[in-house]
Amino acid sequence: MSDIFDLTDEPEPPSRPAPAGGPPPYLEGLNEVQREAVEAIDGPVLVLAGAGTGKTRVLTTRLGHILWQRRAWPSQILAVTFTNKAAREMRERLSALVGEAVEGLWLGTFHALCVRILRRHAELLGLKSNFTILDSDDQVRLLKQVMQAAEIDEKRWPARVMMGSIQRWKDRGLLPDKVPGADVPEFANGKGMELYAAYQGRLQTLNACDFGDLLMHCITLFTENPDVLAEYQRRFRYILVDEYQDTNVCQYLWLRLLAQGTHNICCVGDDDQSIYSWRGAEVGNILRFEKDFPGAKIIRLEQNYRSTQTILSAASGLIAHNDGRLGKTLWTAGEAGDLITLRGLWDGEAEARFVADEIEAQQRAGTSLDQIAILVRAGFQTREFEERFITLGIPYRVIGGPRFYERMEIRDALAYLRVIAQPADDLAFERIVNKPRRGLGDTTLRAVHMLSRGMGIPMTDAARRLTESDELRPAARRSLSGLLEDFDRWRSLVETMPHDELTATMLDESGYTEMWQNDKSPDAPGRLENLKELVNAMDEFENLAGFLEHISLVMEGTEGSDGPMVNVMTLHGAKGLEFETVFLPGWEEGLFPHQRALDEGGISALEEERRLAYVGLTRAKKKAIVSFVANRRIHNLWQSSIPSRFVDELPADHVERESEPGIYGGGQGGGMAEEGIATYAARPGPQLGAWRSRSASGPRRATAPFIEGKAREIETSAAAAARFQVGTRIFHQKFGYGRIKTVEGTRLEIDFEKAGIKKVIDSFVEKV
Numbered sequence: 001m002s003d004i005f006d007l008t009d010e011p012e013p014p015s016r017p018a019p020a021g022g023p024p025p026y027l028e029g030l031n032e033v034q035r036e037a038v039e040a041i042d043g044p045v046l047v048l049a050g051a052g053t054g055k056t057r058v059l060t061t062r063l064g065h066i067l068w069q070r071r072a073w074p075s076q077i078l079a080v081t082f083t084n085k086a087a088r089e090m091r092e093r094l095s096a097l098v099g100e101a102v103e104g105l106w107l108g109t110f111h112a113l114c115v116r117i118l119r120r121h122a123e124l125l126g127l128k129s130n131f132t133i134l135d136s137d138d139q140v141r142l143l144k145q146v147m148q149a150a151e152i153d154e155k156r157w158p159a160r161v162m163m164g165s166i167q168r169w170k171d172r173g174l175l176p177d178k179v180p181g182a183d184v185p186e187f188a189n190g191k192g193m194e195l196y197a198a199y200q201g202r203l204q205t206l207n208a209c210d211f212g213d214l215l216m217h218c219i220t221l222f223t224e225n226p227d228v229l230a231e232y233q234r235r236f237r238y239i240l241v242d243e244y245q246d247t248n249v250c251q252y253l254w255l256r257l258l259a260q261g262t263h264n265i266c267c268v269g270d271d272d273q274s275i276y277s278w279r280g281a282e283v284g285n286i287l288r289f290e291k292d293f294p295g296a297k298i299i300r301l302e303q304n305y306r307s308t309q310t311i312l313s314a315a316s317g318l319i320a321h322n323d324g325r326l327g328k329t330l331w332t333a334g335e336a337g338d339l340i341t342l343r344g345l346w347d348g349e350a351e352a353r354f355v356a357d358e359i360e361a362q363q364r365a366g367t368s369l370d371q372i373a374i375l376v377r378a379g380f381q382t383r384e385f386e387e388r389f390i391t392l393g394i395p396y397r398v399i400g401g402p403r404f405y406e407r408m409e410i411r412d413a414l415a416y417l418r419v420i421a422q423p424a425d426d427l428a429f430e431r432i433v434n435k436p437r438r439g440l441g442d443t444t445l446r447a448v449h450m451l452s453r454g455m456g457i458p459m460t461d462a463a464r465r466l467t468e469s470d471e472l473r474p475a476a477r478r479s480l481s482g483l484l485e486d487f488d489r490w491r492s493l494v495e496t497m498p499h500d501e502l503t504a505t506m507l508d509e510s511g512y513t514e515m516w517q518n519d520k521s522p523d524a525p526g527r528l529e530n531l532k533e534l535v536n537a538m539d540e541f542e543n544l545a546g547f548l549e550h551i552s553l554v555m556e557g558t559e560g561s562d563g564p565m566v567n568v569m570t571l572h573g574a575k576g577l578e579f580e581t582v583f584l585p586g587w588e589e590g591l592f593p594h595q596r597a598l599d600e601g602g603i604s605a606l607e608e609e610r611r612l613a614y615v616g617l618t619r620a621k622k623k624a625i626v627s628f629v630a631n632r633r634i635h636n637l638w639q640s641s642i643p644s645r646f647v648d649e650l651p652a653d654h655v656e657r658e659s660e661p662g663i664y665g666g667g668q669g670g671g672m673a674e675e676g677i678a679t680y681a682a683r684p685g686p687q688l689g690a691w692r693s694r695s696a697s698g699p700r701r702a703t704a705p706f707i708e709g710k711a712r713e714i715e716t717s718a719a720a721a722a723r724f725q726v727g728t729r730i731f732h733q734k735f736g737y738g739r740i741k742t743v744e745g746t747r748l749e750i751d752f753e754k755a756g757i758k759k760v761i762d763s764f765v766e767k768v
Contacts, residue, residue, distance in 0.1 A: 026064055026097050030057075037299045038062045041071060041238065044259070044293035045266040046286070050330045051273065051315075051618035052306030052578065059242055059268050060090055063105075064097040072237040075104035078258065079240045084109060086242060106236070110251050114214040117221070117232070124225055125217050132208040139163055139210045146198045150191065155437060157188045161520040166196055170212025171280030173219060173250040176200060215250045222257045233261025244269035244289075248280035256292065263293065271326050272319050275572060275612045277601070278522055283608075287324060300328045306578050306621050308337025310654050314624070315617040317651035322607045330618075340617075341625040342647065344659030351629050352384040355583050356392055358625065359566060362581055369395065369564040371580035375571045375616045377592040379407075379526045380533035381585065382568050387537070389566065396566040400573035405551055409516065409527040410534055414551060416506055420490050421544055424458035433463075436515040438479040447471055460484065486510060499547060500538040507531060508736060517733065525596060528733075536633045571616045582620035584613075587628045587644040613646045626650075637766050724748060730765040732758075737768065 027035055034054055037047045038061045049055035063079060066072055081087045087108045094102050106113060115133070122129045134142065143159045143166075165187065169179050176197040184192050203209060209217065222229040239259055241247070244267035247255070259265040267289060274283035290296050304312055312330040319325070345351045359372055374385055383404040389396045404410060412435055418428035433448075434440040452462035466472055467481040490506050497505070507513045513531065516524050541547040567579065586592055593609035601608070617624055628643045724730070728740045730750065738752035748765065751757050 024065070024068055026061055026068070030061065031303055033299060033301055033303065034058050034061075037301065038065050040297055040299065041066055041069075041266075042264060044263055044289075044296040045299065046244075046289045046296055047266065047268040047299050047301060048326060048328055049268055049270055049301040050304060050328055051270065051615070052304040053301035053330070054305060055242075055268055055270075055301065056086075056090070056093075058301065059240060060093040060097060062266065063090070063094050063240060066238055067094075067098050067102070073104065074102045075106065076235060076237045077105055077107075077240070078113070078236040078238070079105065079107040079242075080113065080255070081107070081109055081242045082246055084112070087112075090242075110254070111211055111214050114218045114254070117218055118209075118214065121221055121225075121228060124221060124228070126204055127209070127217075128207050130207070132206070133214070134203075134208050134210045142202055142206075142208075143195070143199050146195055146202055147188070150188075150195065150198065152188045152191065152195075158518060158520075161518070162187055162192065162195055164520050164522075165192065166199065167210075167212055168280065169196070170210075170216055171248040171250055173216060173253050175216070175220075212250075215254055219250065219253055219257065222254075229257060230261075232258060237262050237264060239265040241265070241267045242269075245271050245274035245283055245286045246276050246281045247285050249282055249285075252282065252285045259293070265293065271324075272322075272328075272611055273575060273615050275575065275608060275615060277604075277608055283324065287326060298326070302328050302330055304330045304332045304618075307332065307618060308335055308622060310337045310339055311617060311620050311624050314340050314650050314654040315614050317654070318617065318646060318649050319610060319614040321649050322610055324604070324607050338623055339656040340650065340654055341623075342650065342655050342657045343625065343627045344643070344657075345627060345629045346660055347629050347631040348381075348384045348633065350660065351585050351627050352388040354627065355385060355585060355625075356388045356394060358583070359394060360392070362623075367580055369566045372583075373567040373569065373574065373577070373579040373581070373619065374583045374585065375569060375574050375619065377571055377586055377594060377612070378529055379570060380404075380529040381591075383530075383533050383537060385568060385585075394566060395563065396568055399567055399569040401570075404530070404533075407527075407530055409530055412512065413503070413507060413531060413534055414548070416510065416512070417503060417544060417548060419460070419487055420494065420502075420506070421548055423460045423487070423491075426452070426459045429459050429463075432512075433459075433480075433483065436511045438483060439475055440479055441476075444472055444476045444480065460487070494544060499541070499544040500535050502544070503538060504535050507535075514736075539633075571612050574619050575615055578619055578621055580621050581623040581625070582616065584616050584624065584626045585628075586632075587613075587626050587647055588632060588641040589644055590641070591632065592644050592646070610646060610649075613644075637768075724762055724765075724767065729768050731768050732760060732765050735760070 027038065030038065034057070037045070037058050041062065047055075047058060049058065059079075063077065066077060067074065079090065081090060091102065091105070091107055094105075094107075106116070108116075118125070118127070118131070119129050122131055140159050140163050143163055144154055147154055147157070147159055147162075169183070174183075176193055179193060179196070184190075186192075188195065203213065222232070236258055239255070241255060246269070255265070267286070269286050271283055271286050274281060274286070277283070290298065307315075307330075309332050312332060316329050343354060345354055355374065359369070362372060363369060374382075376382060379401065382398060386396065386398075386404050388394075398404075401407070405414070412432055415428035415431040418425045419432070422428075430445070433445065447466060448459050448462050451457075451466060452459045455462065463480050464484055467477050467484065472480065486509060490502065490509075493502050493505070513528070516527050516531070519527075538544075538547050541550060567577075589595075592613070593606055597605040597609055626647070628647065629641055631638055632641045633639070724740055724743055726740055726743060729737065730740060730748075731737055732750070732752065735750070735752045735755040735758055738750040738755070738758075740748050741751050741757065742749040747759060748762055749757065749759050750765070
């Protein structure tokens with residue numbers, strides 16, 4: 001048996017007499033509700049902590065209060081965070097608060113705490129205490145071995161796709177024999193469950209775990225060994241959980257098991273900031289807290305110490321449109337502040353100019369660039385802002401990811417273009433010679449390198465010579481020869497085909513686009529969007545050579561920046577941060593809320609997108625600037641846009657609405673003729689309201705409607721009927737390029753160049 005009984009041999013902590021002269025000093029400065037959350041230490045408690053309401057201070061002070069009152073030893077408290085950084089910060093604050101060491105406190109992330117438990121009881125799970133924890137790359141490598149043993153073609157059935165399914169099952173606490181049949185993907189001709197089981201078997205054999213196993217094994221340990229569970233339930237007199245709205249099913253089950261002992265569990269979170277469903281988070285965990293723990297006390301932290309009242313009121317009015325929430329209203333004792341600026345612009349380039357001009361104006365007014373942020377919904381949006389900042393010399397940093405032209409997929413595409421423009425570019429050729437995979441292994445590349453160095457010729461010339469000899473295996477020779485023929489063909493099109501069209505053709509014919517289409521990892525859709533944005537960017541240049549020269553100068557211009565910089569990041573990456581001024585661009589239907597999220601998740605996804613908008617607004621301390629455009633280029637095609645539904649959900653009395661001349665919030669071609677305005681206004685759906693348009697003749701008013709539901713479907717179908725005709729060449733995200741054979745309302749029959757004849761809905765294709 002393990003040393004489990006060592007866990008409860010500590011004596012009862014002596015009670016501390018009440019200090020003379022009033023309450024403990026750590027309670028000073030807390031508002032009334034914060035103090036209530038700190039002192040309510042018995043029984044289940046849910047602290048609904050709105051943005052900027054002092055959540056971390058409350059959580060840390062609550063821990064200190066338990067220790068100060070001698071209600072438990074540090075080793076009898078379990079405090080769970082989501083990041084190691086948060087755990088370190090909490091430990092440092094706690095030590096400063098109580099003025100003594102807090103050694104023995106069970107404070108850390110879910111994974112770190114589970115490892116601590118599993119090391120003690122590994123033998124009960126068939127593991128040794130020195131088990132290895134595999135990182136994501138090792139997990140995929142191990143799964144590839146399992147697939148190879150099962151004689152499954154990894155090229156046809158990528159291991160990363162299967163690993164994504166396995167991790168989602170583990171987030172839900174599902175072992176291979178517990179996965180519902182409806183949730184099993186058609187992977188490897190129905191062998192998904194066999195692979196999952198075999199993968200788990202291999203982990204056991206190797207005395208290893210992946211991150212998903214750490215929680216799953218703990219749950220198995222507790223459910224199969226009631227005595228072990230009982231000891232931990234007795235040990236942990238108090239449980240505190242940070243960011244409870246971000247817990248997944250497995251984390252929820254683990255906490256529920258441990259909390260059944262004393263029921264002294266305090267969860268701190270904000271249902272209005274649950275934005276991570278794509279990585280397994282379940283907002284329902286926090287919504288059903290009272291049901292899970294009958295008699296639970298709900299404490300709402302609503303006094304905000306970050307933002308102006310105008311920002312808080314606008315954010316509260318927006319999030320009130322969600323049904324799935326417990327409800328709270330943020331307020332501040334501070335100033336009302338400026339109205340939120342809502343700006344309609346012609347296109348993405350105009351939006352970037354507007355934002356850059358505003359940033360320069362704020363910088364002149366004394367705002368540090370460090371206190372300015374641009375929060376985008378999709379990564380591809382950063383490109384136009386980056387280009388503008390480089391042109392104006394505004395220093396910036398992209399947080400949570402590389403700059404646009406430094407992203408892997410962009411570097412790969414640029415490498416292809418460099419080889420087309422300059423066949424002697426060995427670095428570019430080496431980068432993409434086997435990307436996507438063409439069966440060209442280390443042996444082939446070594447042979448190309450040796451011949452290149454030996455003869456003093458470029459790698460492409462060396463490769464060509466090798467394909468004309470018997471030095472390589474027939475399969476490698478065919479693959480390498482095919483790639484060189486592709487480059488010759490693309491190179492021959494440089495003078496006759498527009499360079500943006502050539503790039504799209506090259507990405508398609510090389511298989512690079514298809515590689516990311518088949519990749520089921522969460523970042524694959526974003527990489528495809530970035531590739532489309534790269535094609536969009538090329539239209540501004542006369543030729544391929546000019547574009548590549550521009551990229552070289554851009555990359556050079558991003559080096560060596562220091563001092564204050566504008567912060568550029570996605571809305572997901574901004575949670576927990578705050579800035580004086582926040583720009584929120586791209587508030588358009590289809591972009592935000594994101595159409596892919598709506599297609600996959602319906603109403604629940606819409607509510608999460610709205611929570612994301614709420615998070616964006618509440619990052620701003622003094623000024624929030626929302627913008628949208630009337631025209632957005634998607635896959636190198638200009639498309640008319642309409643404002644996001646979130647625009648109309650912002651309370652009118654907290655917003656200052658402006659637009660460029662002719663921009664009324666969307667419509668045909670991004671601007672509407674006067675006679676067209678009445679037609680749009682007559683359609684069902686909420687109206688966007690009156691806009692102030694700046695022009696030489698002074699302000700004028702016009703109605704800029706927000707179109708949704710059936711009205712939007714009718715408009716889209718009518719536009720499609722006019723746009724799509726028999727013989728029109730189109731592009732489909734999944735099937736590629738093709739020509740229309742028949743048109744029946746919104747249904748198209750298309751002869752695709754690679755996929756054959758398919759029937760698709762018109763909204764899924766783009767004219768080329």
